[in-house]
Amino acid sequence: MSALLLPGCAERRNPAASGPRGTESVPRLARVRVAPDRVIRTIAGLRPFRPSGFVVRGEKAGDKVVIHNYGHGGAGITLSWGTAQLAVAEGAKSGLRDCAVIGCGVVGLSTARLLQQRGYNPVIYAKATPPDTTSNVAGGLWEPVSVFDEARVTPEFRRQFGEAARFAFRRYQSLAGDAYGVRWLPLYRLSRHDAIGPPPAESPASDIEALYPETKQLARGEHPFDVPYAERRYTMLIEPATYLNALMRDFLVNGGRIAIREFGDAAAVMALGEKLIFNCTGLGARGLFGDAELTPIKGQLAVLLPQPEVDYMTIGPGGIYMFPRRDGVLLGGSFERGVENTEPDPATTERILRQNGALFAGMRG
Ligand SMILES: Cc1cc2nc3c(=O)[nH]c(=O)nc-3n(C[C@H](O)[C@H](O)[C@H](O)COP(=O)(O)OP(=O)(O)OC[C@H]3O[C@@H](n4cnc5c(N)ncnc54)[C@H](O)[C@@H]3O)c2cc1C
Numbered sequence: 001m002s003a004l005l006l007p008g009c010a011e012r013r014n015p016a017a018s019g020p021r022g023t024e025s026v027p028r029l030a031r032v033r034v035a036p037d038r039v040i041r042t043i044a045g046l047r048p049f050r051p052s053g054f055v056v057r058g059e060k061a062g063d064k065v066v067i068h069n070y071g072h073g074g075a076g077i078t079l080s081w082g083t084a085q086l087a088v089a090e091g092a093k094s095g096l097r098d099c100a101v102i103g104c105g106v107v108g109l110s111t112a113r114l115l116q117q118r119g120y121n122p123v124i125y126a127k128a129t130p131p132d133t134t135s136n137v138a139g140g141l142w143e144p145v146s147v148f149d150e151a152r153v154t155p156e157f158r159r160q161f162g163e164a165a166r167f168a169f170r171r172y173q174s175l176a177g178d179a180y181g182v183r184w185l186p187l188y189r190l191s192r193h194d195a196i197g198p199p200p201a202e203s204p205a206s207d208i209e210a211l212y213p214e215t216k217q218l219a220r221g222e223h224p225f226d227v228p229y230a231e232r233r234y235t236m237l238i239e240p241a242t243y244l245n246a247l248m249r250d251f252l253v254n255g256g257r258i259a260i261r262e263f264g265d266a267a268a269v270m271a272l273g274e275k276l277i278f279n280c281t282g283l284g285a286r287g288l289f290g291d292a293e294l295t296p297i298k299g300q301l302a303v304l305l306p307q308p309e310v311d312y313m314t315i316g317p318g319g320i321y322m323f324p325r326r327d328g329v330l331l332g333g334s335f336e337r338g339v340e341n342t343e344p345d346p347a348t349t350e351r352i353l354r355q356n357g358a359l360f361a362g363m364r365g
Helices: 003-012 073-092 105-118 155-173 202-212 239-254 264-268 282-289 346-361
Strands: 039-049 053-059 064-070 099-102 123-126 182-191 217-219 229-238 256-258 276-279 297-303 312-313 321-325 328-332
Touching: 003 282, 039 073, 039 282, 039 346, 053 105, 064 105, 073 105, 073 155, 073 276, 073 297, 099 105, 105 123, 105 239, 105 276, 155 202, 155 229, 202 256, 229 321, 239 256, 264 276, 264 282, 276 282, 297 346, 321 346, 328 346
Parallel strands: 064 276, 099 123, 099 276, 123 256, 182 312
Antiparallel strands: 039 297, 053 064, 182 229, 217 229, 297 328, 312 321, 321 328
16 A cells, blocks of 8 residues: 555655646755754865876786776766776777786776676775775766866767766666665756856767756746756766675675785786786876876865755755765865865865855755
């Protein structure tokens, strides 16, 4: 009986539900309670950004083949399965089977899992594992943003980007549920000054715009936020703590081995016994393989006490964002290019709280 009633309840709460004459009803969204004494932690991390985008390519070095898979900027969680798929396909061309994955963040773990699924038996080598990776700091929104500078993108990168995003988008859907901490939520993109529309055709982002279901520009009366421009669409939220633990578990249960090891340079990597090596070291590739294009973009987060009743996400206005994770309501909105330290800055925390606080305090209803 209750199972029969549930769909009806879901429909009433569905923000996309239409009114009786096909008009959009104003969704009732729970207000996020932003206050300094609700902050349970502040954290910062460095996005491994490259202006020309992530690197997935093979390189022969003596009797070894290195497949690089790093530089995912602000979207390593989002793109991980997709670039892993490209990297594994590249590795298969070598004909080698005995393989190692360097790195145990989301990119290394996804690469290692795809290798297992294709019958390889990879060993992961990494100086740190979850929860001590940048991937654990990520917000977890599925959205490939802050991945490249438009002016630097090549046609080849654009092809890889589209392919990776489409593969990853599909793959995450098969992991939706509590076991992996993946769920669908409406995302409200909000702006005070500019209308929100699709990316321009010359941007690689335009190639994947059609992936997002039910994208809709909202008139002022169709959303509760005190901003003139709003768009709602649906995407996935991936809880990094749950998700990375699940990937580790899957890797180990399927016979994988993780060795804690720090490599000082590329020569140390090349001294490994395995002949096929996947380099998934994120920002670490800068020191290890001398990629001078890798630039950190520092991002800082303030995490509030969990609010299970908040069932939507926001981005904007002005670059701030809110994701209602099970481990806390995450508030963000800082992008400091070239900043290397991971110390949370109290002034940035204060700004993130103030700007997000103003957004939720100004909600109607
Ligand atoms: C504040 C913030 C918010 C973010 N929000 C999102 C989001 O909402 N959605 C999204 O998709 N992405 C987001 N990101 C981006 C995401 O966190 C990164 O793109 C992603 O973590 C990169 O994954 P990775 O596996 O390449 O790197 P990492 O997680 O850094 O893993 C690198 C691995 O390599 C190992 N390693 C490095 N150097 C060496 C060495 N010399 N020897 C041995 N091991 C080494 C490390 O120990 C680690 O195991 C966010 C990032 C930040 C900072």
